[in-house]
Amino acid sequence: MSLRGQVAVVTGAASGMGRALCQELAHEGARLGLLDRNAEGLASLQEQLRKQGTTCHCAPADVRDRQAVRSAIGALVAELGPVDLLVACAGITGATFADDLAVEQTEAILQVNVLGVVYSLEAVLPDMLARRRGHIVALSSLAGCRGMPFAAAYSASKAALTTYLESLRPSLRRRGIAVTTVLPGFVQTPLMENAPVQPPMARMGPEIAARHILRAIQRRSRVYAFPWSTRLLLSVLRWLPPWLYDWCMARGAMRVPHVTY
Numbered sequence: 627m628s629l630r631g632q633v634a635v636v637t638g639a640a641s642g643m644g645r646a647l648c649q650e651l652a653h654e655g656a657r658l659g660l661l662d663r664n665a666e667g668l669a670s671l672q673e674q675l676r677k678q679g680t681t682c683h684c685a686p687a688d689v690r691d692r693q694a695v696r697s698a699i700g701a702l703v704a705e706l707g708p709v710d711l712l713v714a715c716a717g718i719t720g721a722t723f724a725d726d727l728a729v730e731q732t733e734a735i736l737q738v739n740v741l742g743v744v745y746s747l748e749a750v751l752p753d754m755l756a757r758r759r760g761h762i763v764a765l766s767s768l769a770g771c772r773g774m775p776f777a778a779a780y781s782a783s784k785a786a787l788t789t790y791l792e793s794l795r796p797s798l799r800r801r802g803i804a805v806t807t808v809l810p811g812f813v814q815t816p817l818m819e820n821a822p823v824q825p826p827m828a829r830m831g832p833e834i835a836a837r838h839i840l841r842a843i844q845r846r847s848r849v850y851a852f853p854w855s856t857r858l859l860l861s862v863l864r865w866l867p868p869w870l871y872d873w874c875m876a877r878g879a880m881r882v883p884h885v886t887y
């Protein structure tokens with residue numbers, strides 16, 4: 627599907643996969659609305675994209691703030707016109723341990739990763755429904771398919787996001803709006819660098835991840851997991867009975883040196 631001239635709003639645009647995806651969308655000829663809480667990062671991306679000839683505007687906002695998200699997306703619509711594509715990339719992570727449930731951090735993770743997407747959707751959906759066209763894309767995670775060790779809050783947030791989108795998908799599709807849930811594998815971004823427990827597997831760069839996400843957008847896939855090793859892991863994890871899942875996770879988790887499982 628051609629993205630030339632389409633209006634794409636990307637949240638979490640200042641960093642990582644969101645930032646790399648903006649470059650891909652610009653390359654495809656989309657007009658971009660950039661949203662993130664990192665105003666400096668947004669401004670540098672906007673400058674870079676404008677130098678390349680892309681029409682783009684940025685609107686700094688914290689996705690936890692429902693009103694701020696509405697105003698920011700409203701400002702982008704005023705500059706660019708109605709939104710054809712929303713890509714919700716803004717997200718945070720953090721560890722959960724049995725000895726430290728990190729409740730404030732858990733609240734923040736759920737607010738950003740779940741409600742942040744809901745608020746972004748709320749800001750674009752009425753118009754998409756009226757026009758009977760549009761595409762909603764959100765970055766969930768493999769961590770949402772089963773509860774990952776040391777990542778209770780993050781896993782729960784991504785499980786909620788995946789299920790939320792799955793619930794909306796059939797009725798939105800009937801009304802002309804596609805919904806794509808993206809399940810990336812491990813990607814080398816600031817989010818991963820700050821994760822207290824590092825995955826043992828190799829990580830791909832955000833540029834390669836962005837090309838995968840672009841493919842998912844162009845195909846209007848319902849669910850898109852990448853790379854192939856993630857797809858494989860996903861299908862295995864889904865079918866493991868609870869006792870076997872616990873055994874596998876405990877064996878892996880006990881190899882993490884600085885935490886008690």
Ligand SMILES: NC(=O)c1ccc[n+]([C@@H]2O[C@H](COP(=O)([O-])OP(=O)(O)OC[C@H]3O[C@@H](n4cnc5c(N)ncnc54)[C@H](OP(=O)(O)O)[C@@H]3O)[C@@H](O)[C@H]2O)c1
Pocket residue numbers: 637638639640641642643644661662663664667687688689690714715716717718738742765766767768809810811812813814815816817818
């Ligand atoms: N990296 C991975 O391996 C991986 C795997 C699976 C899924 N994901 C998901 O992919 C998405 C993008 O992750 P990434 O790895 O590209 O991370 P990233 O480089 O940290 O980018 C996330 C961006 O979202 C922004 N953000 C965070 N909280 C926000 C808020 N409340 N309001 C507005 N913006 C906010 C961040 O700003 P700050 O820099 O100020 O925090 C950052 O610019 C996330 O939803 C993540 O959960 C990542």
